[in-house]
Amino acid sequence: MAKIIPTKTxxxxxxxxxxVRNFDEVPHGYSLEEAVQEAKRCxxxxxxxxxxxxxxxxxxxxxxxxxxxxxLREGIDRIKETNILPAICGRVCPQEEQCEKRCILxxxxxxxxxxxxxxxLADWERNEGKAELxxxxxxxxxxxxxxxxxxxxxxxxxxxxxxGHEIDVFEALHEPGGVLVYxxxxxxxxxxxxxxxxxxxxxxxxxxxxDTVIGMITSxxxxxxxxxxxxxxxxxxxxxxxxxxxxNLNGVYSANxxxxxxxxxxxxxxxxxxxxxxxxxxxxxxxxxxxAMDCARSALRLGAEESILIYRRxxxxxxxxxxxxxxxxxxxxxxNLLTNPxxxxxxxxxxxKNIECIRMELGEADESGRRRPVPVDxxxxxxxADVLVVAIGNSPNPLIPNTTPDIxxxxxxxxxxxxxTGRTSKRGVFAGGxxxxxxxxxxxxxxxxxxxxxxxxxxxxxxxx
Amino acid sequence: MKIIDKKxxxxxxxxxxxxxxxxxxxxxxxxxxxxxxxxxxxxTPLTLADWDAGKGEVxxxxxxxxxxxxxxxxxxxxxxxxxxxxxxxxxxxxxxxxKVGLVGGCYGIGGILPAARAMQAAGNEVVAFSxxxxxxxxxxxxKLEEAAHDVRYSTSxxxxxxxxxxxxxLAENLEEGEHFDRILAIGCTFMMYRIxxxxxxxQIKTVVSMNPIMIDGTGMCGACRLSIGGKTKxxxxxxxxxxGHEVDWDVVLARRKAYLEEEIVAKER
Numbered sequence: 001m002a003k004i005i006p007t008k009t010x011x012x013x014x015x016x017x018x019x020v021r022n023f024d025e026v027p028h029g030y031s032l033e034e035a036v037q038e039a040k041r042c043x044x045x046x047x048x049x050x051x052x053x054x055x056x057x058x059x060x061x062x063x064x065x066x067x068x069x070x071x072l073r074e075g076i077d078r079i080k081e082t083n084i085l086p087a088i089c090g091r092v093c094p095q096e097e098q099c100e101k102r103c104i105l106x107x108x109x110x111x112x113x114x115x116x117x118x119x120x121l122a123d124w125e126r127n128e129g130k131a132e133l134x135x136x137x138x139x140x141x142x143x144x145x146x147x148x149x150x151x152x153x154x155x156x157x158x159x160x161x162x163x164g165h166e167i168d169v170f171e172a173l174h175e176p177g178g179v180l181v182y183x184x185x186x187x188x189x190x191x192x193x194x195x196x197x198x199x200x201x202x203x204x205x206x207x208x209x210x211d212t213v214i215g216m217i218t219s220x221x222x223x224x225x226x227x228x229x230x231x232x233x234x235x236x237x238x239x240x241x242x243x244x245x246x247x248n249l250n251g252v253y254s255a256n257x258x259x260x261x262x263x264x265x266x267x268x269x270x271x272x273x274x275x276x277x278x279x280x281x282x283x284x285x286x287x288x289x290x291x292a293m294d295c296a297r298s299a300l301r302l303g304a305e306e307s308i309l310i311y312r313r314x315x316x317x318x319x320x321x322x323x324x325x326x327x328x329x330x331x332x333x334x335x336n337l338l339t340n341p342x343x344x345x346x347x348x349x350x351x352x353k354n355i356e357c358i359r360m361e362l363g364e365a366d367e368s369g370r371r372r373p374v375p376v377d378x379x380x381x382x383x384x385a386d387v388l389v390v391a392i393g394n395s396p397n398p399l400i401p402n403t404t405p406d407i408x409x410x411x412x413x414x415x416x417x418x419x420x421t422g423r424t425s426k427r428g429v430f431a432g433g434x435x436x437x438x439x440x441x442x443x444x445x446x447x448x449x450x451x452x453x454x455x456x457x458x459x460x461x462x463x464x465x
Numbered sequence: 466m467k468i469i470d471k472k473x474x475x476x477x478x479x480x481x482x483x484x485x486x487x488x489x490x491x492x493x494x495x496x497x498x499x500x501x502x503x504x505x506x507x508x509t510p511l512t513l514a515d516w517d518a519g520k521g522e523v524x525x526x527x528x529x530x531x532x533x534x535x536x537x538x539x540x541x542x543x544x545x546x547x548x549x550x551x552x553x554x555x556x557x558x559x560x561x562x563x564k565v566g567l568v569g570g571c572y573g574i575g576g577i578l579p580a581a582r583a584m585q586a587a588g589n590e591v592v593a594f595s596x597x598x599x600x601x602x603x604x605x606x607x608k609l610e611e612a613a614h615d616v617r618y619s620t621s622x623x624x625x626x627x628x629x630x631x632x633x634x635l636a637e638n639l640e641e642g643e644h645f646d647r648i649l650a651i652g653c654t655f656m657m658y659r660i661x662x663x664x665x666x667x668q669i670k671t672v673v674s675m676n677p678i679m680i681d682g683t684g685m686c687g688a689c690r691l692s693i694g695g696k697t698k699x700x701x702x703x704x705x706x707x708x709g710h711e712v713d714w715d716v717v718l719a720r721r722k723a724y725l726e727e728e729i730v731a732k733e734r
Contacts, residue, residue, distance in 0.1 A: 172683045174501055174508075174548040182681070211550040213683055217487045238699055239687040247697075248716045254687035260680050265507065274532050275507045275680070276727030350719030398684045398702055 006109035009038040011116055016330040020300040023186040023268050026327060032070070035120040039067040041105065042112045049102035050114060055447030056155075058082050060099055060114055067117055073132075076121040080134065084158040084200070085151070085446065087126060087193045090119025092184060093443040094321050126196055133203055137164035142460045145170065145227040147214045147400065150178020151442045152233035152433030154201060155449030156456070161204045163457055168227070170212040172399075175264065178235050179434075180442065182264035183256070185294050187301065191263075215403035224428055229456045232415060232424070232431040233449065236439060237397035241390055242286075246344030251278055251352035255291045255391035262298050277302060280387030284308040284355055286341060287391030288318035290441075293325065295389040296333045307333045308383060312340040312360050312373045336383065338362070338373060344388065355383045396435045414438055422452030427465045430456055466549040469522060471542045474604040475597075477529050479538050480514075480575070486521030488513070488551045494559065494579035495674065495706055498525065498551030499682045502536040506547070509533040510679045510701075512651065513552060514575030515608075523551075526575030526604075553682050554705045557672065561588040563646035567613065568594040568631050568660050573652030574605055576674060580649055581612035590614055592645075594635060596656070600625035632659035645669050650709065654717055661709030673709040675700045677720060692716050 011034075013019075013027040030038065042064045050060045059078055066075030079086045095101075095115035103111030142165045146153045149171035157167045175181050177194045202208065214223065214234075223230050239254030241247050258277070261267040265275035283299035285292050288311035299307040309328070311318060314337055318325055329335070338360040347353040359379035362371035396414045401407060408416040408425035415424055415431040422430040432448030434440060459465065470482040488498060492513050499508045515524040529538040540546065557580050565584045569577035574595050584591045593613035597603045598621040609616045618626025619634045627634045639645075648671040650660040657673040664671045677689040682701045689700035692713035698704065 172550065173681060174550070182685075211548050212487075213550060213553065216552055217491055235685075237684050238702070241687075241690075241697060243697075248690065248692055248713075248720065250720060250722070257680060257686040257688045260686045265680065270727065273505050274536070276724045278724075278727075350722065394685075394687075402702065 004105070004109060005041055008110045008113040008116070009034050009041075011113075016332070019187065020297075020331045023301055025190050026187055029123050030116055030120045035067050035117060036070065038113050038117060039064045042068075043104055045104055049104065050099040050112075053098040053100075053102035055098065055443050056083050056450050058099075058118070063121065064112070064114075064117060067121065072121060072124050076125045077132070079118060079121060083446075085154065085197050086118050087122035088151070088180060088189060088197060089443055089446070090115050090117075090122055091189050091193075092441075094441060096322060098443070126193070134162060136162055136204060139166070140164040140460070142166065142229075143168070143227045144456060144460075145223045145230045146233065147223075147230065148172070148178060148233040148235055148433070148435075149176035149198070149208060150233055150235045150433060150445065151180060152235070152445040152449040152452075153178070153231065154198065155446045156231045156233065156430075156432070156453045157206045158201055158204070159450065159453035160456060161201070161206050165460065167206045169206060169208045170214050170218075171208060171210050172213045172234075173264065174210055176208050176210065178233075182260045183236075183291070183294070184442075185259065185263055185298050185301075186268075187297070188294065213399065215399040220400060220404045220407070220426070220429065228428065228460055230429045231422070231449075231452055231456065232400055232429065232435060233433045233445070234397040234400055235434045235445075237395045237413075237435075239390065239394045240392050242341065242392065244341060244343050246346060246352070247390075249344055249346045249352045250350050251280065251387045252344060253278075253387070253389045254394075255285075255287070255295050255389055256394060258295055258389045259291070259298070262302065268298075268302055278387050279303045280385070282306045282308065282385045283387040283389065284310055284383060284385040285389040285391055286310045287393075288313065288320060289391065289393075290320045290324055292389075292391035293320045293328050295391050297328055297331055299387070299389070300331060300333070304387070308336060308385065309333050310336045310339050310341060310355070310357065310383065312338065313370065314338060314362060317370045340373065340375065342380070345382075352386055352388055353384065355385055355388060357381055357383055393439050396438060400435070412438055418455075420451070421455030421458070422448065423455055423459075423465075428459070466546045468540055468542055468544050468546060471540060471544075474526070475602045478526060478572070478602070478604055479529060480524055480526050480604075481537070481540070482522050482524045483546060483549060484521060485523045485549060485551070486518075488549075489516040489518045489521050489523050492516045492523060492552045492579075493556035494583040495557035496552035496554050497682075497705065498523070498549055498553060499679070500525070500537060500546060501548035502533075502540050503547050506536040507533040508548075508680055508682065509537065510553075510676065510682055512572060512576040512674065514572075514578055516579075524575075526572050528571050550682070554701060555703070557583065557649065557706060559583045559587050564590040564592065564644060566592045566594060566635065566645045566648045568596070568635065568648065568650040568652070568656070570596045570631060570652030570656045573650070573656075573674070574603070574609070576651035577649065578605060578608055578612055580651075581609060585612060585614070592617065594619065594631040596620070596631035596634075596652075598622065630659065631656065632663045635660065636663045639663065639667055647672070649706075650674065654714075654721060657709060658712075658714045658718070661712065661714075665710055671709040672706050673712060675705045675707055675712070675717065677717065678724070
């Protein structure tokens with residue numbers, strides 16, 4: 001038996017000093033040789049735990065075998081049987097929490113780089129320029145409306161169009177993709193990749209209606225008159241703020257606004273693209289999740305001199321992916337851990353000048369199992385900053401619940417769904433993604449889309465609710 | 466989306482009519498749309514000023530004032546608007562209140578027209594106040610005179626109606642003992658602020674149509690947040706109409722100036 005190589009085949013990437021001044025993707029992806037080398041590390045377990053760790057259940061050992069045999073077409077087809085968005089998932093899935101976490105190799109060594117291999121196959125297919133269309137089932141004559149062209153919605157659309165249903169996707173913004181386009185920065189997920197994946201859906205016959213806000217121009221009930229089922233995947237809603245004094249000073253952004261300006265509206269290409277963003281000299285970001293990392297890393301690329309992260313717990317407790325934290329550290333983001341803001345002070349002319357913070361220490365574990373941060377009395381100090389990004393999460397999008405009085409919501413204003421089927425309280429209506437679960441990851445939204453697609457398929461077949 | 470008609474109705478004031486049947490069917494007084502004139506432009510909120518569900522057309526009125534509206538103004542009859550989304554926001558609260566004063570300035574003269582029609586249809590006595598610096602900057606006088614029972618003009622130079630501003634005229638009317646059950650104001654922030662100041666001592670419910678900077682306009686980004694009665698509200702989904710006596714005007718006026726420097730960069734390009 002071949003000797004086990006304990007570490008993942010490294011992926012080449014842009015050096016930190018260079019990449020902090022551009023929006024190009026950071027890791028370059030594997031070459032064929034590197035991919036084959038990595039594929040050979042797979043133990044081909046009889047009972048592959050990695051598949052159980054995947055929210056959409058990709059047949060991981062099988063596609064890895066195809067890479068080993070250099071049968072790339074077969075490999076990508078195998079992935080696409082369960083996941084139509086591999087180029088996206090290979091980049092933004094938290095594999096270390098999912099498939100790679102369950103990898104047997106990972107018990108003693110580093111797990112197989114499943115995410116990188118998935119990305120390799122997807123990139124190979126895109127660069128070859130001949131994505132093959134899967135076989136679509138005979139037309140059923142059933143029509144399904146999908147509200148929101150984000151990761152949950154496009155998963156539902158892809159799964160159901162393959163079943164022969166007619167799919168119409170309604171998107172509020174002027175580009176499809178949802179958070180993949182407005183939220184995740186170009187350097188982490190190039191937008192061309194998203195648009196290629198969405199073009200693939202269009203080739204399968206999915207119609208995408210942009211600039212269409214369901215709840216406003218068409219009510220949910222009106223959709224139900226025309227369609228046999230409706231899926232709601234309207235995603236994130238209004239950002240949370242901490243309710244501190246000075247939050248409305250100029251220079252204070254929510255992460256949603258900051259990223260939407262930078263990504264969707266392309267403020268990083270200002271003034272060619274005309275949506276401005278305040279670049280600032282010292283940009284502070286509050287939060288410890290992936291979104292906070294995206295903001296802090298974007299700040300440098302936009303031209304800030306310093307980017308500072310403020311997080312109330314310790315590094316080990318950050319919810320962001322290790323890879324993102326590591327990239328942020330490499331790029332020189334200054335981490336202020338165990339620190340919490342308590343007030344924002346202006347310059348007397350309406351602009352942010354100083355963030356008043358307090359030191360925290362870790363106390364007893366709270367209900368999430370993490371040790372609760374407790375303020376240290378009298379430890380107040382100032383962090384000077386002219387731009388602040390609040391990245392502490394958001395509520396679900398309010399438009400459908402606000403305009404559909406008879407759909408049941410939770411006390412967090414998320415839409416109530418059955419976890420097995422994605423059904424809501426309203427007949428014929430399904431939901432998934434952030435609007436149903438609160439803020440989560442892209443792959444969790446896609447997983448919810450998969451579940452709802454199965455739920456919708458069953459409902460369309462039986463007519464039973 | 467096709468631009469059916471585009472004209473200049475007063476110096477620097479543009480009226481644009483678009484083929485938007487879905488919006489025309491659903492629009493209600495006080496709602497807005499978001500326009501992107503070309504693929505490089507900003508998302509720009511515009512109050513819906515008029516619509517015809519039968520013809521499937523909606524009209525907006527805007528002042529060419531900054532970079533975004535300059536791109537809008539560059540479009541003409543027959544051109545395609547890159548993106549146009551609506552209707553957005555909550556409509557005005559329309560009911561039989563009694564006597565209603567509608568105050569419009571700048572683009573808001575267009576904005577109060579649908580409110581005048583809806584308020585009249587609900588059985589109110591409708592008085593419109595239309596203001597500009599000079600008579601040649603006023604527009605839609607005929608439409609307003611048809612939709613309201615009375616239209617009162619004010620111009621800074623006194624060329625039509627009372628010399629001064631709408632708030633001067635309204636203050637005068639109130640001092641003379643005229644009673645209003647409700648006031649709605651649409652226009653520049655400073656005008657709405659002054660109107661709210663004038664009506665406050667009389668405790669007349671005064672609804673102002675806020676126009677903060679917005680991006681998505683669908684309840685996602687949080688750019689349009691306002692402080693209303695000490696609480697954070699979002700103009701795109703909670704508004705754009707709020708009680709003018711509860712608005713924290715200092716915050717509103719400061720936040721509107723956030724991108725002055727970038728505006729200059731864009732102009733110099």
